[in-house]
Amino acid sequence: MSQIGVLPAQSLRAMIAQGAISASSPVEDAQIQPASLDLRLGTRAWRVRASFLAGKGRRVADRLAQFEMHQMNLGAGAVLEKGCVYVVPLMESLALPEGIQAVANAKSSTGRLDLLTRVITDDGTEFDRVPDGYAGPLFAEICPRSFSVLVRPGMRLNQIRFRRGHAVLSDAELSALHDAETLVPGEPVISEGLGFSVDLRPAQGTLVGYRAKPHTGVIDLDRIGAYAPGDFWEDLYSKDGQVILDPGAFYILVSRESVHIPPDYAAEMAPYLAMVGEFRVHYAGFFDPGFGHAAAGGTGARGVLEVRCHEAPFVLEHGQIVGRLVYERMAARPERVYGAEMASNYQGQGLKLSKHFKTL
Numbered sequence: 369m370s371q372i373g374v375l376p377a378q379s380l381r382a383m384i385a386q387g388a389i390s391a392s393s394p395v396e397d398a399q400i401q402p403a404s405l406d407l408r409l410g411t412r413a414w415r416v417r418a419s420f421l422a423g424k425g426r427r428v429a430d431r432l433a434q435f436e437m438h439q440m441n442l443g444a445g446a447v448l449e450k451g452c453v454y455v456v457p458l459m460e461s462l463a464l465p466e467g468i469q470a471v472a473n474a475k476s477s478t479g480r481l482d483l484l485t486r487v488i489t490d491d492g493t494e495f496d497r498v499p500d501g502y503a504g505p506l507f508a509e510i511c512p513r514s515f516s517v518l519v520r521p522g523m524r525l526n527q528i529r530f531r532r533g534h535a536v537l538s539d540a541e542l543s544a545l546h547d548a549e550t551l552v553p554g555e556p557v558i559s560e561g562l563g564f565s566v567d568l569r570p571a572q573g574t575l576v577g578y579r580a581k582p583h584t585g586v587i588d589l590d591r592i593g594a595y596a597p598g599d600f601w602e603d604l605y606s607k608d609g610q611v612i613l614d615p616g617a618f619y620i621l622v623s624r625e626s627v628h629i630p631p632d633y634a635a636e637m638a639p640y641l642a643m644v645g646e647f648r649v650h651y652a653g654f655f656d657p658g659f660g661h662a663a664a665g666g667t668g669a670r671g672v673l674e675v676r677c678h679e680a681p682f683v684l685e686h687g688q689i690v691g692r693l694v695y696e697r698m699a700a701r702p703e704r705v706y707g708a709e710m711a712s713n714y715q716g717q718g719l720k721l722s723k724h725f726k727t728l
Contacts (some may be wrong), residue, residue: 372533373699374403374634375468380530387665388468391460393584402656402702403634406475407506408525410457413519415438419453419509420488427490428455428507441480442521447586450516452498454693455488456508459522464530465501472497472506472528473636473654479674480722482514482580482588482618493588498528501593513676514580516616517599518588525589529654535697537633545630547604551695553668561638561692567624568686569609573718576611577604577621587724597725608685613677621675622719624687626668629659631705635693637671649673649691657698658705670718 375383379401383389389405399406400572416435422428431572438455440446448454464470472487473496486495490504498506508526510519519525537545539558546556557563568576578601604611604619613619629635637653660669673690684690 371699373531373535373697375530376700376702377402377697379699380405380704383530388463388465389460390463393459393522395460401527402658403698404527404529404654404656405460407472407508407526407528408459409442409519409521409523409525410455410509411442411444411458411521413442413448413510414438414455415440416453416455421495421510422488422490422492424491424493428488428492428505442519445518445520445588448510448512448517448519450512450514452511454510456510456519458487458506458508458529460478461505462498464498466501467532468530469500470502470528470530471636472496472498472526475527476672477724478525479653479670479719479723480620481517481724482674482676483517483525484511484513485509487526487528489552510588515584516586518586518590520590523589524566527654529636531696531698535699537697545633545695549628549630551628551630557689558565559692560641561694562627562635563689563692564623564625564627565687565689566673567622567670567686568606568611570719572697575603576606577619577719578602578721579604579617589724592723593726595725597721600725601721606686611684613675613682613684614682615677615679617677619673619675619677620719620721621673621684623671623673623691626651626670627655627660627693628668629655629657629661629695631657631661632698632701633657633695634698635659635695638692638694649675655693656705657702663706672720 380400384395414432415437420431422431439631474485478485486509488509489498542558583599584600634657635655
């Protein structure tokens with residue numbers, strides 16, 4: 369009997385070999401992560417009037433014809449402008465066997481640039497959800513919220529995780545895992561996942577976060593460590609453990625807890641409560657097996673929080689619960705875990721901007 373759980377890298381390689389995952393250009397080894405597959409942008413983008421889902425019995429291509437404003441060739445690089453919505457066919461497509469479903473999410477660096485990017489499918493009624501047995505193309509919907517970005521074919525903004533069956537840990541199972549593995553220091557807050565809070569009282573005089581500047585230049589997503597943070601971000605400090613979030617503003621903050629994901633588990637960041645306040649933690653939410661794991665070079669790693677305020681100013685306070693980590697079993701331990709024998713930009717991280725910015 370096939371194992372229930374999130375499929376590891378070795379299973380993804382088997383799916384590629386069997387044709388369950390195919391691509392217009394051969395899948396590269398660098399796309400295969402411990403518990404997910406990076407998805408690549410194709411060669412064209414459609415600027416559309418509004419975000420949309422295909423809906424039952426309809427194809428994304430037909431909806432593009434309905435909402436299209438203009439098309440763009442990405443071959444030489446093209447700017448996706450702040451505040452606009454684009455749809456880009458992805459190089460990868462799926463022919464999932466029965467019993468396998470998938471969920472997509474933005475990659476960490478994508479979320480930290482406030483790039484709202486979601487996967488849509490033919491017949492789709494939800495963003496970032498690929499139903500059991502789906503066969504068809506994949507598309508990325510991209511809406512830059514804070515910064516205009518320069519993109520090219522092959523760039524990897526989204527990732528997709530495949531699973532068989534229901535593998536989410538119950539609260540009792542999560543408590544037992546914490547007792548065995550110490551998922552966070554101290555007493556955990558467990559309610560439909562592992563709660564985490566915001567750190568607004570770091571060492572004296574140090575940053576608590578960053579706020580995106582409203583008028584900036586373009587970020588070329590291929591340029592790593594190239595941009596001065598001060599050209600795009602304002603430093604954020606707190607004297608009293610409080611920060612007032614401004615409506616429409618985007619913030620990079622950090623969790624108070626150092627998180628640990630054991631190698632036989634994966635996790636996903638999710639909202640804590642829909643009505644916790646007038647803000648949302650914009651979650652680029654996959655945490656790989658081995659994140660913060662001591663044997664993989666980590667001693668716990670704090671989660672970076674991508675926060676956007678809504679209609680009214682909101683006071684965010686030190687220690688306030690802002691999200692939760694939902695843990696799932698792996699169907700098998702990955703051949704490599706996060707931080708061990710592979711490049712990991714964010715292992716052992718604290719407060720950190722995306723990899724495009726210089727480290728001061």
